[in-house]
Amino acid sequence: MKVPFMDLRAMHAPIEDRVLELVRELAGTSAFIGGRHVAEFESAWAAYCGVEHAVGVANGTDAIVLTLRALGVGPGDEVLVPANTFIASAAAVSAAGATPVFVDVDPVHLQVTPDTLDAGRTERTKAVLLVHLYGHIVLPEPILAFANAHGLVVVEDAAQAHGATWEGRRAGSFGVAACFSFYPGKNLGAWGDGGAVVTDDPALAERIRTLANHGRAGGDHYRHAEIGINSRLDAMQAGILSLKLPLLDGWNAQKDDIVDLYRNKLGGMIVEPPDGVTSAWHLLVVRVADRDAVRAELDRKEIQTGVHYPIPCHQQPAYNVAAHAPVAESAARELLSLPLFPTMTEAQVEYVSAALTGALRG
Structure with missing residues (x-):
C-alpha cells in the first residue's frame, strides 16, 4: 500500500x-x-x-x-x-x-x-x-x-x-x-x-x-x-x-476523526494539544527514538513522512546563536510527522500505524 x-x-x-x-x-x-x-x-x-x-x-x-x-x-x-x-x-x-x-x-x-x-x-x-x-x-x-x-x-x-x-x-x-x-x-x-x-x-x-x-x-x-x-x-x-473556506470545518473534523484512529493505535507517542484546544491538526507529529531509521523503514514501505523540524531555529546556519532550549533541541531529534489528510482511509491509518509499531520494535 x-x-x-x-x-x-x-x-x-x-x-x-x-x-x-x-x-x-x-x-x-x-x-x-x-x-x-x-x-x-x-x-x-x-x-x-x-x-x-x-x-x-x-x-x-x-x-x-x-x-x-x-x-x-x-x-x-x-x-x-x-x-x-x-x-x-x-x-x-x-x-x-x-x-x-x-x-x-x-x-x-x-x-x-x-x-x-x-x-x-x-x-x-x-x-x-x-x-x-x-x-x-x-x-x-x-x-x-x-x-x-x-x-x-x-x-x-x-x-x-x-x-x-x-x-x-x-x-x-x-x-x-x-x-x-x-x-x-x-x-x-x-x-x-x-x-x-x-x-x-x-x-x-x-x-x-x-x-x-x-x-x-x-x-x-x-x-x-x-x-x-x-x-x-x-x-x-x-x-x-x-471556494475552499466553506469546506474547511468539514476537512478539519475529518482529520480529527483520523487522529482518533491513530490515537487508538499509537497512544502516547502523539504530540497532543493542551486541554480545551480543538486542534486544526495541520500535522500529526509523534516522538520516536532513532527517528531517521524509523523514517527509512516507513519509506521502504512506501509511506511518506515529514520532519517538522529537525533543526531548531537558533541552530540553523542562518542564525547560529546561543539559546537555552534543551527541550526543543531534544525534541528535534525525535519528531516525525505521519500522513494525515481528510480523505485518508481507516485502512491507511492501520497500515501506517502497524508499520510504525513494527519499525520501533526493530
Missing part, C-alpha cells in the same frame, strides 16, 4: 470545475489584482476568525513582517520566538529589522510558556510571536497575562492553525493581530502563495494595507505615505480560497 503524506488532489476535486469558471471569469475581466474576489475573501476570513478586519497579502512570511512594521517593531527591538518553529517565523522578525530571541518550550505540548518566555525577556523585548504549531493553539490566557504584565504585544503566527479553537474562539482572535499563510499544503491552502493578517484594530489593518501596497494611503494611487513593499493577495488565489 502506498500512503502519501497528503492528498491535495482529492481535496480539490469538489471545486475543480468552479475554479475553472473562476479562471475563465478572470481571463475575461483581466481583474487579476484586487477587486471583488479579494474583498469578499477578506470579509469572509475576518468573520470566520471572529475579528473585524482581514488584509490579504502575498504570503504568510510577509504577513508577519508587515504586522511587526505596522506595530513599530524594528531595529533595536527583540521579539520572543519559539526555537522549534519553521524558520519563516524568525526570518520575518529579522526582515522587519528586529532581533528574534529564541526561547524553549514545554516538554509535553512543545509550546512556549510564561516561564520560557520570561527566560528570554530583556529590556529590549517588544513583542511575543505566538506560534500555534501543528494546528494546536497555545493556551492564550497565561501568555496574554505575561505580555500585559511586561508591556509586550502578542502577534499570533497562525500559519498552521486555520480553524483551530480554544474555548470556542478561533485562532487569530487572541493577539493584537494574527498572521496566516495560505501555502497550498495548509488546512486552507491556495493554488499558489498567499497570506493574510487579521485584527480588530482598524488603524492597524489600514497601516498594514498601506505598507503592503507600496505605501499608498487613503486610496490615492499616486501618493506614497511611507516606504512599503509589494505584497498583495491576488484575485485568483482569493477566489480559490473563498
Whole structure:
C-alpha cells in the first residue's frame, strides 16, 4: 500500500470545475489584482476568525513582517520566538529589522510558556510571536497575562492553525493581530502563495494595507505615505480560497476523526494539544527514538513522512546563536510527522500505524 503524506488532489476535486469558471471569469475581466474576489475573501476570513478586519497579502512570511512594521517593531527591538518553529517565523522578525530571541518550550505540548518566555525577556523585548504549531493553539490566557504584565504585544503566527479553537474562539482572535499563510499544503491552502493578517484594530489593518501596497494611503494611487513593499493577495488565489473556506470545518473534523484512529493505535507517542484546544491538526507529529531509521523503514514501505523540524531555529546556519532550549533541541531529534489528510482511509491509518509499531520494535 502506498500512503502519501497528503492528498491535495482529492481535496480539490469538489471545486475543480468552479475554479475553472473562476479562471475563465478572470481571463475575461483581466481583474487579476484586487477587486471583488479579494474583498469578499477578506470579509469572509475576518468573520470566520471572529475579528473585524482581514488584509490579504502575498504570503504568510510577509504577513508577519508587515504586522511587526505596522506595530513599530524594528531595529533595536527583540521579539520572543519559539526555537522549534519553521524558520519563516524568525526570518520575518529579522526582515522587519528586529532581533528574534529564541526561547524553549514545554516538554509535553512543545509550546512556549510564561516561564520560557520570561527566560528570554530583556529590556529590549517588544513583542511575543505566538506560534500555534501543528494546528494546536497555545493556551492564550497565561501568555496574554505575561505580555500585559511586561508591556509586550502578542502577534499570533497562525500559519498552521486555520480553524483551530480554544474555548470556542478561533485562532487569530487572541493577539493584537494574527498572521496566516495560505501555502497550498495548509488546512486552507491556495493554488499558489498567499497570506493574510487579521485584527480588530482598524488603524492597524489600514497601516498594514498601506505598507503592503507600496505605501499608498487613503486610496490615492499616486501618493506614497511611507516606504512599503509589494505584497498583495491576488484575485485568483482569493477566489480559490473563498471556494475552499466553506469546506474547511468539514476537512478539519475529518482529520480529527483520523487522529482518533491513530490515537487508538499509537497512544502516547502523539504530540497532543493542551486541554480545551480543538486542534486544526495541520500535522500529526509523534516522538520516536532513532527517528531517521524509523523514517527509512516507513519509506521502504512506501509511506511518506515529514520532519517538522529537525533543526531548531537558533541552530540553523542562518542564525547560529546561543539559546537555552534543551527541550526543543531534544525534541528535534525525535519528531516525525505521519500522513494525515481528510480523505485518508481507516485502512491507511492501520497500515501506517502497524508499520510504525513494527519499525520501533526493530
